[in-house]
Amino acid sequence: MKIIHAKDYEDMSRKAASIIAAQVILKPNCVLGLATGTTPIGTYQNLVEACKNGDCDFSEVSTYNLDEYRGLDHDDPQSYHFFMRDNLFDHVNIDLANTHVPDGSNPDAAAACAEYDKIVAEAGYTDLQLLGIGNNGHIGFNEPDDHFSAGTHCVDLTESTIQANSRLFEKEEDVPRQAYTMGTQTIMYSRMILVVANGEKKAQAVHDMCFGPIAPSCPASILQLHPNCVVVADDAALSMCEGLY
Numbered sequence: 001m002k003i004i005h006a007k008d009y010e011d012m013s014r015k016a017a018s019i020i021a022a023q024v025i026l027k028p029n030c031v032l033g034l035a036t037g038t039t040p041i042g043t044y045q046n047l048v049e050a051c052k053n054g055d056c057d058f059s060e061v062s063t064y065n066l067d068e069y070r071g072l073d074h075d076d077p078q079s080y081h082f083f084m085r086d087n088l089f090d091h092v093n094i095d096l097a098n099t100h101v102p103d104g105s106n107p108d109a110a111a112a113c114a115e116y117d118k119i120v121a122e123a124g125y126t127d128l129q130l131l132g133i134g135n136n137g138h139i140g141f142n143e144p145d146d147h148f149s150a151g152t153h154c155v156d157l158t159e160s161t162i163q164a165n166s167r168l169f170e171k172e173e174d175v176p177r178q179a180y181t182m183g184t185q186t187i188m189y190s191r192m193i194l195v196v197a198n199g200e201k202k203a204q205a206v207h208d209m210c211f212g213p214i215a216p217s218c219p220a221s222i223l224q225l226h227p228n229c230v231v232v233a234d235d236a237a238l239s240m241c242e243g244l245y
């Protein structure tokens with residue numbers, strides 16, 4: 001694992017966007033794995049700027065998102081479909097037909113997950129997978145468990161994740177209780193992984209991801225086994241890793 005120290009959120013966002021832009025420059029028709037959540041918003045803003053400046057061309061890029069809430073329509077403002085259009089897709093020259101997010105509007109979980117696995121595999125998996133990390137060490141919606149997950153599956157969100165995500169909903173009861181998520185194995189198939197993390201709330205999870213035992217109680221810890229994983233984290237998120245890297 002390569003750990004890149006960023007001063008603050010803005011610095012983390014610029015550095016992460018530069019790494020993604022370099023991937024797109026090196027391979028214009030690359031397959032990107034994307035994440036939602038608060039952490040990558042600044043990264044996406046920098047990519048939008050890079051696209052406007054002519055430094056990053058998304059016309060041949062295809063994308064596969066990690067996850068989606070179960071039961072939300074694509075146009076629901078809380079859905080990850082909406083988030084991706086709002087934060088990235090509507091502002092860069094990507095062909096929307098080349099963007100993919102698990103279909104949370106399909107109530108048939110088995111069919112929705114099998115279909116997503118099929119299209120990610122047909123794409124040859126991702127060249128670069130962007131990840132945020134949950135306060136509890138989750139990646140995608142792969143929550144702490146007694147085993148690592150494989151392909152796309154439907155998960156019950158933990159109380160900690162429901163609470164953390166409730167800040168984005170009017171009431172905690174509005175947070176969906178289930179999601180479809182790419183599995184840990186699929187994430188590990190990516191040729192490169194880029195984790196972004198900022199803030200004190202992520203310090204324990206970042207420590208456990210990088211230096212804790214490799215165990216499904218911290219799903220992100222499996223990234224220690226990935227041959228090309230880069231973590232870009234700010235001062236606060238790295239505060240428990242001082243002297244370890």
Ligand code: F6R
Binds near residue numbers: 034038139
């Ligand atoms: C989102 C996702 C989640 C988030 C994580 C951190 O697609 O897969 O694993 O990356 O919950 O979320 P934020 O960035 O909001 O702290």
